[in-house]
Amino acid sequence: xxxxSATLMDVAREAGVSKATVARVLSASGYVGEETRQRVxxxxxxxxxxxxxxxxxxxxxxxxTIGHLLIEITSNPFFAHVARAVERExxxxxxxxxxxxxxxxxxxxxxxxxxxIERQVDAVIFTYxxxxxxxxxxxxxxxPVVQIExxxxxxxxAVLVDNVAGIEAAMAHLLQFGHRRIAFIGxxxxxxxxxxxxxxxxxxxxxxxxxxxxxxAGVAIDPDLVRLGEYxxxxxxxxVEGYGHARALLALKDRPTAIIAGCDVLAGGIxxxxxxxxxxxxDDLSLVGFDDTIAGQLTPRLTSVAQxxxxxxxxxxxxxxxxxxxxDIAPRTVTLAPSLVIRDSTGPxxxxxxx
Amino acid sequence: xxxxSATLMDVAREAGVSKATVARVLSASGYVGEETRQRVxxxxxxxxxxxxxxxxxxxxxxxxTIGHLLIEITSNPFFAHVARAVERExxxxxxxxxxxxxxxxxxxxxxxxxxxIERQVDAVIFTYxxxxxxxxxxxxxxxPVVQIExxxxxxxxAVLVDNVAGIEAAMAHLLQFGHRRIAFIGxxxxxxxxxxxxxxxxxxxxxxxxxxxxxxAGVAIDPDLVRLGEYxxxxxxxxVEGYGHARALLALKDRPTAIIAGCDVLAGGIxxxxxxxxxxxxDDLSLVGFDDTIAGQLTPRLTSVAQxxxxxxxxxxxxxxxxxxxxDIAPRTVTLAPSLVIRDSTGPxxxxxxx
DNA sequence: TTGTACGCGTTATCAA
DNA sequence: TTGATAACGCGTACAA
Numbered sequence: 063x064x065x066x067s068a069t070l071m072d073v074a075r076e077a078g079v080s081k082a083t084v085a086r087v088l089s090a091s092g093y094v095g096e097e098t099r100q101r102v103x104x105x106x107x108x109x110x111x112x113x114x115x116x117x118x119x120x121x122x123x124x125x126x127t128i129g130h131l132l133i134e135i136t137s138n139p140f141f142a143h144v145a146r147a148v149e150r151e152x153x154x155x156x157x158x159x160x161x162x163x164x165x166x167x168x169x170x171x172x173x174x175x176x177x178x179i180e181r182q183v184d185a186v187i188f189t190y191x192x193x194x195x196x197x198x199x200x201x202x203x204x205x206p207v208v209q210i211e212x213x214x215x216x217x218x219x220a221v222l223v224d225n226v227a228g229i230e231a232a233m234a235h236l237l238q239f240g241h242r243r244i245a246f247i248g249x250x251x252x253x254x255x256x257x258x259x260x261x262x263x264x265x266x267x268x269x270x271x272x273x274x275x276x277x278x279a280g281v282a283i284d285p286d287l288v289r290l291g292e293y294x295x296x297x298x299x300x301x302v303e304g305y306g307h308a309r310a311l312l313a314l315k316d317r318p319t320a321i322i323a324g325c326d327v328l329a330g331g332i333x334x335x336x337x338x339x340x341x342x343x344x345d346d347l348s349l350v351g352f353d354d355t356i357a358g359q360l361t362p363r364l365t366s367v368a369q370x371x372x373x374x375x376x377x378x379x380x381x382x383x384x385x386x387x388x389x390d391i392a393p394r395t396v397t398l399a400p401s402l403v404i405r406d407s408t409g410p411x412x413x414x415x416x417x
Numbered sequence: 418x419x420x421x422s423a424t425l426m427d428v429a430r431e432a433g434v435s436k437a438t439v440a441r442v443l444s445a446s447g448y449v450g451e452e453t454r455q456r457v458x459x460x461x462x463x464x465x466x467x468x469x470x471x472x473x474x475x476x477x478x479x480x481x482t483i484g485h486l487l488i489e490i491t492s493n494p495f496f497a498h499v500a501r502a503v504e505r506e507x508x509x510x511x512x513x514x515x516x517x518x519x520x521x522x523x524x525x526x527x528x529x530x531x532x533x534i535e536r537q538v539d540a541v542i543f544t545y546x547x548x549x550x551x552x553x554x555x556x557x558x559x560x561p562v563v564q565i566e567x568x569x570x571x572x573x574x575a576v577l578v579d580n581v582a583g584i585e586a587a588m589a590h591l592l593q594f595g596h597r598r599i600a601f602i603g604x605x606x607x608x609x610x611x612x613x614x615x616x617x618x619x620x621x622x623x624x625x626x627x628x629x630x631x632x633x634a635g636v637a638i639d640p641d642l643v644r645l646g647e648y649x650x651x652x653x654x655x656x657v658e659g660y661g662h663a664r665a666l667l668a669l670k671d672r673p674t675a676i677i678a679g680c681d682v683l684a685g686g687i688x689x690x691x692x693x694x695x696x697x698x699x700d701d702l703s704l705v706g707f708d709d710t711i712a713g714q715l716t717p718r719l720t721s722v723a724q725x726x727x728x729x730x731x732x733x734x735x736x737x738x739x740x741x742x743x744x745d746i747a748p749r750t751v752t753l754a755p756s757l758v759i760r761d762s763t764g765p766x767x768x769x770x771x772x
Numbered sequence: 773t774t775g776t777a778c779g780c781g782t783t784a785t786c787a788a
Numbered sequence: 789t790t791g792a793t794a795a796c797g798c799g800t801a802c803a804a
Contacts, residue, residue: 067534067558069781080791085783093789110557115536116471116480117781120796125471135490136501142491146518158515158532163501177513179422181470202465203422298758299713330714337716358654359685361692361716424797435775440799447800448773472797475780 068109077105088113119182126157128382129178131171131196132189134163137294138327139355140371144189144210147375155383157184168193175199185382189374190214194257206385208378212264213395214257219381220395221374225267228367228400232322232350233275235365235402240411241320241348242281246272247307247332248324250290265290272322287311287318293325304331312339312347319411320348326355329364344409354403362406370398423464432460443468474537481512483737484533486526486551487544489518492649493682494710495726499544499565502730510738512539523548530554540737544729545569549612561740563733567619568750569612574736575750576729580622583722583755587677587705588630590720590757595766596675596703597636601627602662602687603679605645620645627677642666642673648680659686667694667702674766675703681710684719684762699764709758717761725753 074081079098086092087102094102105111119125130148132141149159160183162174171192178186179199186200190212197215200207207218236244251265262270269288276283289310295303304323311318312335323329329351333343341347343362351357354368377396384391429436434453441447442457449457460466474480485503487496504514515538517529526547533541534554541555545567552570555562562573591599606620617625624643631638644665650658659678666673667690678684684706688698696702698717706712709723732751739746 070783071781081782082784082791082793083789086790089783095789098789112531112535114475114781116474117796118783119471120469120475120780120798121782121784123796134501136494136497139491139494142497146489146491149516149518158536160513161504161516163504176467180467181513296713299709299711300718301714327714330716334716334718354654356654356711356714358651359656359682359711359715361685361689363655363689425799426797436798437776437800438774441774444799450773453774469797472780473799475782475796476798476800478780 067114068111069114070111072109073102073105073111076109077101123182124184124386125182127160127181127183128152128157128379129160129162129174129181129183129186130189131162131164131174131178131186131191134165135161137296138325138353140325140353140369141189143355143371144375144378147372148187148379149375151376151379155379157379157383159187164192166192168196171196172199179203179205184386187378187382189378204389206382206389208381210374210378212254212257213259216259217393219378219385219393220259221377221381222395222397223369223374224397224399225264226271228352228369228402229268229271229322230275231400231402232352232367233272235404235408236320236322236348236350237275237279239320239348239409242279242411243284243287243316243318243320244272244276244281245287245289245311245318245321247289247291247304247311247321247328248272249293252290253292268324286314294327296327300334301327301331304328305335306331308332308335309339312336312341318347320350320408322350322352324352326351326353326357326360326364326366329366330356330360333360343407346412348408348411350402350408357403357405360407365405365408366403368401368403370400373398422469423466424469425466427464428457428460428466431464432456478537479741480537480539482515482536482538483507483512483734484515484517484529484536484538484541485544486517486519486529486533486541486546489520490516492651493680493708495680495708495724496544498710498726499730499733502727503542503734504730506731506734510734512734512738514542519547521547523551526551527554534558534560539741542733542737544733559744561737561744563736565729565733567609567612568614571614572748574733574740574748575614576732576736577750577752578724578729579752579754580619581626583707583724583757584623584626584677585630586755586757587707587720587722588627590759590763591675591677591703591705592630592634594675594703594764597634597766598639598642598671598673598675599627599631599636600642600644600666600673600676602644602646602659602666602676602683603627604648607645608647623679641669649682651682655689656682656686659683660690661686663687663690664694667691667696673702675705675763677705677707679707681706681708681712681715681719681721684721685711685715688715698762701767703763703766705757705763712758712760715762720757720759720761720763723756723758725755728753 164171185206187208189210191214209220213220249265256263289307351364351366354366357364357366519526540561544565546569564575568575604620611618644662706719706721709721712719712721
């Protein structure tokens with residue numbers, strides 16, 4: 063048998079006052095006699111009253127809940143960190159978040175949006191949106207939306223990362239160490255369609271910055287050193303995407319002395335290929351990761367372009383909250399800077415290769 | 418301006434019937450005329466009606482939501498996988514989950530429990546519970562509780578893992594390869610207080626099984642080879658717990674030829690220490706992880722005792738659901754079997770060491 | 773077969 | 789300073 067927990071009415075009875083008075087005491091608004099206030103507060107304790115957020119939400123039309131749609135929290139620690147940051151900020155403001163994983167599948171994303179609407183969330187955050195249609199559904203329901211990392215449509219808030227600056231920092235670091243044969247393993251622009259809001263997609267930003275940095279250093283571009291694909295492809299828990307690309311690169315007659323990876327998980331696969339080829343990192347090969355998620359847990363610890371995951375989540379929630387409090391504010395786009403974290407996987411170009 | 422979404426009343430108006438009739442159509446219960454049903458269904462589409470889960474919950478005293486309290490989703494992929502499995506099964510049954518991270522802090526745990534009670538969750542799952550008091554609060558509110566991995570109190574459901582079988586499998590594997598100097602880096606029983614329900618704590622189970630296996634193989638126990646502490650201790654994203662222990666072990670005059678780690682993250686630190694000592698794994702040192710989380714992403718890919726994370730989550734939700742549907746069922750304890758996943762980090766004992 | 777009316781636990785308005 | 793009372797959106801017992 064399930065016994066209901068104490069309600070406002072129970073407190074009122076216990077204190078010998080009306081529901082309205084109890085409500086006033088709890089919301090600390092309106093005039094309440096000092097003596098009554100104390101009686102009510104005592105009653106609240108004695109019956110163990112806890113407000114019912116559902117009932118409150120029904121009345122106020124606010125669920126104090128926001129929805130967070132993401133790719134898949136287990137596929138890349140990046141998502142877990144961003145989700146955690148959103149949750150932290152939400153909690154600090156009296157909110158809770160609902161998570162939903164869509165696996166880059168637009169039907170699943172749509173399904174998640176429907177669940178969120180049913181549950182009356184006050185706003186929805188995407189990391190990142192797959193289908194513009196999902197955003198349109200939420201706009202139709204007048205729900206504030208924030209897009210993290212990739213901006214599909216221009217009509218909502220967005221929190222982005224300056225990928226150009228990230229790759230520039232990584233390239234400068236490697237060039238300074240004397241590397242000239244630098245390979246790039248990253249996301250394929252064709253697999254991540256251009257949303258149309260910004261001039262270049264995230265993948266294009268990174269790729270072009272890599273090419274520009276080489277040109278800037280007077281290095282001829284070798285197409286063999288550019289390998290594009292997915293960011294995460296696991297088989298039996300092992301990354302096979304970075305592994306496969308790295309095997310191909312290391313088998314080249316004139317193999318690269320350094321590799322930039324589009325994500326730390328990819329970099330894990332690259333390290334495995336290097337180990338099997340009996341190459342030591344960074345002595346024989348330098349490696350830079352991206353995200354700074356598992357970088358420190360790999361061997362050697364990876365130099366990596368750190369995404370500002372905590373700030374991404376925090377800013378996204380704050381934008382959502384701003385629109386909850388005033389639905390009419392104009393959409394804002396915030397771009398955050400990544401930072402290069404230098405660890406043990408990068409070093410001077412091998413002597414052999416400088417000849 | 419925030420416009421309310423369509424309600425039952427709107428549908429009723431549109432279809433020219435009463436709210437009750439619409440409700441009957443939607444719940445597919447009670448008698449409804451065929452012609453009316455069609456009119457109602459058409460109206461539902463035309464106004465874009467979506468049930469309001471909060472209002473429904475207020476009426477039915479069911480939120481279709483369960484709370485999941487865990488240590489910290491970003492600290493170990495184990496938690497993310499278990500949480501995902503709970504979520505998957507919840508979703509399949511019309512439920513959503515709320516996550517809450519308590520960082521092994523009983524006040525935070527308490528705080529989370531309060532948030533869950535306020536939000537009227539229908540049950541709470543712990544991975545794992547810190548303080549018996551939190552469970553007591555939920556029992557007082559008549560909420561079903563499921564404990565995963567560690568059982569603090571006997572009055573709720575629990576889903577456990579057979580740690581004895583896990584360590585036995587790992588030890589048998591290493592002994593078969595001829596290893597005799599096998600080190601153990603694991604959780605310190607003193608840091609994870611014994612809950613009192615079972616004869617031995619998780620940490621005691623693992624440690625004793627390790628010792629028993631050695632004795633069973635006629636190997637004298639060397640206290641220098643046993644190192645106990647935390648499971649995860651990250652500094653700048655790198656595991657320093659396993660790293661520190663491994664450095665001590667590898668500095669021994671007669672160093673171990675194999676190490677069992679209490680968790681994959683620890684194993685990551687061990688690999689780093691081995692790499693710095695210019696030892697190749699498994700040629701010079703064999704290593705077995707635990708959990709099978711990042712095992713495949715490390716180099717070499719780790720042989721690891723896989724926890725049945727998907728089954729843990731699935732079973733936990735099913736037990737919770739069973740108690741939601743019938744609050745009077747007796748608490749059940751389900752113990753699941755781990756399995757040894759053999760990859761590239763274990764091999765025959767080095768010849769040098771067999772002399 | 774359909775409609776009326778009440779209550780779930782709040783908040784908010786209006787009188788007193 | 790306090791107390792009735794009307795919503796919020798839904799489900800359901802009961803009446804028609």
